[in-house]
Amino acid sequence: MKSLQQLTRQKALSGLAMPRILPSQSVAARRLWQRNFSATASAAQLAALDASKLTITKTQAPKELTPNKDLVFGKTFTDHMLSIEWTAADGWHTPQIVPYQNLSLDPSTCVFHYAFECFEGMKAYKDKTGGTRLFRPNKNMERLNKSSARIALPTFDGEVLTKLIGEFVKLDDRFIPDARGYSLYLRPTMIGTQKTLGVGPPGSALLFVIASPVGPYYPTGFKAISLEATDYAVRAWPGGVGDKKLGANYAPCILPQLEAASRGFQQNLWLFGEEEYVTEVGTMNLFLAIKNKETGQKELITAPLDGTILEGVTRDSVLSLARERLEPKGWAISERKIRMADVAQAAEEGRLIEVFGAGTAAIVSPVRSISYRGKLVDCGLKADEEAGEIALQMKNWIESIQYGDEAHPWSVVV
Amino acid sequence: MKSLQQLTRQKALSGLAMPRILPSQSVAARRLWQRNFSATASAAQLAALDASKLTITKTQAPKELTPNKDLVFGKTFTDHMLSIEWTAADGWHTPQIVPYQNLSLDPSTCVFHYAFECFEGMKAYKDKTGGTRLFRPNKNMERLNKSSARIALPTFDGEVLTKLIGEFVKLDDRFIPDARGYSLYLRPTMIGTQKTLGVGPPGSALLFVIASPVGPYYPTGFKAISLEATDYAVRAWPGGVGDKKLGANYAPCILPQLEAASRGFQQNLWLFGEEEYVTEVGTMNLFLAIKNKETGQKELITAPLDGTILEGVTRDSVLSLARERLEPKGWAISERKIRMADVAQAAEEGRLIEVFGAGTAAIVSPVRSISYRGKLVDCGLKADEEAGEIALQMKNWIESIQYGDEAHPWSVVV
Numbered sequence: 126m127k128s129l130q131q132l133t134r135q136k137a138l139s140g141l142a143m144p145r146i147l148p149s150q151s152v153a154a155r156r157l158w159q160r161n162f163s164a165t166a167s168a169a170q171l172a173a174l175d176a177s178k179l180t181i182t183k184t185q186a187p188k189e190l191t192p193n194k195d196l197v198f199g200k201t202f203t204d205h206m207l208s209i210e211w212t213a214a215d216g217w218h219t220p221q222i223v224p225y226q227n228l229s230l231d232p233s234t235c236v237f238h239y240a241f242e243c244f245e246g247m248k249a250y251k252d253k254t255g256g257t258r259l260f261r262p263n264k265n266m267e268r269l270n271k272s273s274a275r276i277a278l279p280t281f282d283g284e285v286l287t288k289l290i291g292e293f294v295k296l297d298d299r300f301i302p303d304a305r306g307y308s309l310y311l312r313p314t315m316i317g318t319q320k321t322l323g324v325g326p327p328g329s330a331l332l333f334v335i336a337s338p339v340g341p342y343y344p345t346g347f348k349a350i351s352l353e354a355t356d357y358a359v360r361a362w363p364g365g366v367g368d369k370k371l372g373a374n375y376a377p378c379i380l381p382q383l384e385a386a387s388r389g390f391q392q393n394l395w396l397f398g399e400e401e402y403v404t405e406v407g408t409m410n411l412f413l414a415i416k417n418k419e420t421g422q423k424e425l426i427t428a429p430l431d432g433t434i435l436e437g438v439t440r441d442s443v444l445s446l447a448r449e450r451l452e453p454k455g456w457a458i459s460e461r462k463i464r465m466a467d468v469a470q471a472a473e474e475g476r477l478i479e480v481f482g483a484g485t486a487a488i489v490s491p492v493r494s495i496s497y498r499g500k501l502v503d504c505g506l507k508a509d510e511e512a513g514e515i516a517l518q519m520k521n522w523i524e525s526i527q528y529g530d531e532a533h534p535w536s537v538v539v
Numbered sequence: 540m541k542s543l544q545q546l547t548r549q550k551a552l553s554g555l556a557m558p559r560i561l562p563s564q565s566v567a568a569r570r571l572w573q574r575n576f577s578a579t580a581s582a583a584q585l586a587a588l589d590a591s592k593l594t595i596t597k598t599q600a601p602k603e604l605t606p607n608k609d610l611v612f613g614k615t616f617t618d619h620m621l622s623i624e625w626t627a628a629d630g631w632h633t634p635q636i637v638p639y640q641n642l643s644l645d646p647s648t649c650v651f652h653y654a655f656e657c658f659e660g661m662k663a664y665k666d667k668t669g670g671t672r673l674f675r676p677n678k679n680m681e682r683l684n685k686s687s688a689r690i691a692l693p694t695f696d697g698e699v700l701t702k703l704i705g706e707f708v709k710l711d712d713r714f715i716p717d718a719r720g721y722s723l724y725l726r727p728t729m730i731g732t733q734k735t736l737g738v739g740p741p742g743s744a745l746l747f748v749i750a751s752p753v754g755p756y757y758p759t760g761f762k763a764i765s766l767e768a769t770d771y772a773v774r775a776w777p778g779g780v781g782d783k784k785l786g787a788n789y790a791p792c793i794l795p796q797l798e799a800a801s802r803g804f805q806q807n808l809w810l811f812g813e814e815e816y817v818t819e820v821g822t823m824n825l826f827l828a829i830k831n832k833e834t835g836q837k838e839l840i841t842a843p844l845d846g847t848i849l850e851g852v853t854r855d856s857v858l859s860l861a862r863e864r865l866e867p868k869g870w871a872i873s874e875r876k877i878r879m880a881d882v883a884q885a886a887e888e889g890r891l892i893e894v895f896g897a898g899t900a901a902i903v904s905p906v907r908s909i910s911y912r913g914k915l916v917d918c919g920l921k922a923d924e925e926a927g928e929i930a931l932q933m934k935n936w937i938e939s940i941q942y943g944d945e946a947h948p949w950s951v952v953v
Contacts, residue, residue, distance in 0.1 A: 199735050202647065237656055238789070239789035240656060240790045241790045242651055276790040276791060277793040312647075321613050324821075326797060362773055363773065371654070372651070382738075408738055
């Protein structure tokens with residue numbers, strides 16, 4: 126029992142349903158691994174991620190740039206990739222920027238069998254002075270570490286990886302379109318690379334970052350989407366891993382998404398439990414602006430971080446800005462559970478002001494209607510409107526920070 | 540709405556919490572994919588998996604056999620692998636047996652990001668006449684199809700894949716150790732191979748089968764294990780995907796497993812819900828033999844297929860044999876929920892006869908004790924016993940069929 130107390134793992138794991146995982150968990154997980162599965166290495170010998178060791182191998186075949194109008198999300202990639210190996214025996218190996226290239230992996234590699242994989246989505250933006258900026262990279266690093274630790278993959282110093290990503294972005298700078306709404310989508314990914322079918326903590330891993338130039342989500346202005354509330358399948362549950370950005374959370378979402386699409390809905394909305402709590406949309410968090418029936422108080426509501434929703438960086442940004450800029454104007458800002466039936470009732474009574482999704486891809490995505498129990502819940506937009514007031518404001522506020530028009534600590538020049 | 544009714548997808552998906560998925564779902568998923576994401580192909584043009592097209596490229600560098608005593612599960616592989624590509628536009632491509640080799644995949648391939656991956660575990664056995672046998676391969680094919688369809692990967696004719704696996708096994712026949720308890724572990728795996736970060740149904744996939752010679756799980760006879768009941772994390776949920784053999788279900792299980800190991804337990808036992816129902820063990824289903832308090836009736840209990848446990852082939856085999864051979868001797872055989880507290884009470888009252896896990900690796904794995912709420916639940920074995928009577932019988936009955944000593948429709952000569 127002594128080692129358990131040392132590691133405080135019980136405590137860390139008890140918190141899995143909560144969004145918080147101790148930073149020490151990563152070290153604990155690594156030590157646990159060593160104790161159980163490796164007798165050779167001690168934590169002291171493990172190399173930390175070290176940006177000063179970065180090596181760069183430039184491509185001999187620079188790609189042609191894709192014209193802005195032809196950009197498709199996640200389809201074309203820059204000249205290079207950032208690649209860092211990790212082994213349980215040695216820790217982090219030399220960070221390398223190399224030409225964008227295939228991964229060559231043994232078919233028994235654990236990423237193919239047991240979904241040892243997690244990732245982040247973040248963007249680099251060109252500001253008006255030609256500088257390149259990241260948006261709240263510390264949030265992505267924090268979340269990637271949490272995701273990684275939860276599936277026994279290694280953790281790392283987030284500031285060091287941000288620095289390395291900065292070097293990568295600077296090298297492939299020419300791929301960042303210099304136009305509002307455009308950016309370079311960055312995909313940090315961690316995969317387990319151990320070659321064995323035994324189910325256990327991977328003894329080796331690969332952290333890589335690839336980058337894809339992307340255009341505005343709404344090239345011709347907002348276009349409100351319609352959602353289908355899903356009650357026949359469950360995305361996440363308390364004590365599960367739905368709050369981590371694991372590959373494991375994505376493949377099972379496709380069928381309900383196709384199902385919704387087959388009936389003309391752009392995304393599905395995940396409900397949870399008998400109460401049918403509103404949790405999140407396909408690949409976004411959800412915000413609802415509702416007027417209180419008794420008091421008339423306007424409230425911006427999003428689901429709480431109870432383990433069943435992803436801890437979105439955009440969600441957090443919307444909440445912060447709402448508290449800073451909407452609360453003084455009389456809005457209540459709430460992270461709380463809300464039943465889909467209550468949303469439907471608010472709509473019927475004309476109290477549903479607006480609804481929007483929040484995510485890295487679109488920033489905000491206005492919602493026109495939600496299909497629920499055979500009826501369409503009207504989300505408050507007028508017929509000729511494609512976005513509500515708050516969604517519009519949020520997009521402007523956040524973009525203004527992302528593109529460096531407004532000086533803000535969230536925007537980090539690389 | 541017409542196409543929806545045609546596809547009966549709503550019905551199929553409504554059944555996700557239930558273990559049943561319509562075979563037609565696969566075709567439906569493919570059509571849905573085409574309708575939504577591809578305008579070019581119609582179902583009629585899609586090629587089915589065709590064993591008659593098999594091509595074989597033999598290795599130029601045959602491997603040395605690993606001595607039986609040095610075999611480690613899933614560490615060494617045979618000379619070849621079976622590999623079949625699928626594309627949404629064309630269906631199944633030519634099946635190929637090729638030398639065992641690395642997979643070369645673009646870093647944006649969807650298997651690395653969204654866990655488009657599912658697999659099976661099955662074994663080939665040498666019988667006393669030198670023939671090679673598979674055990675209930677139809678069950679594995681059925682389950683792989685269900686897993687694959689659930690994550691929008693393609694399905695296939697199970698008999699055709701069984702035939703192809705038979706050809707592969709025959710070619711690498713020399714790797715099957717000719718000794719009781721030894722076998723060739725087969726790992727059919729399906730991965731999504733589309734190169735895009737867009738979250739959607741993969742437009743291409745790879746089905747591959749690799750094979751690893753394995754020794755007996757208990758080389759020196761049974762060794763009872765001890766479990767730790769896990770109440771701080773949840774493996775699966777009704778309406779989720781815990782009943783499918785998806786990679787997604789495995790990575791999140793490692794930390795609780797390490798946690799149990801750190802306290803000296805070989806596996807963790809997943810409880811579910813406030814009632815703390817017994818579901819399954821790390822990588823096995825669980826069986827409990829309990830004497831009824833009032834009637835004295837002996838009952839062999841395993842969790843029902845309610846979506847929270849894997850539909851184990853060994854589980855099914857144990858249930859069938861129990862109904863055939865134990866029921867006539869006065870046993871009741873039940874697929875039902877049982878609370879961990881009731882198991883603990885039965886143990887305290889001397890009514891817990893024996894407990895064992897059931898899975899492909901060990902067939903049965905006797906359990907000595909379960910740590911629950913700070914106490915050790917004694918599972919009925921005497922101090923000098925490593926297996927209970929039923930576990931022993933089951934292992935003998937099943938092995939006898941697997942190795943062809945007993946003629947039985949479950950054993951299929953390749």
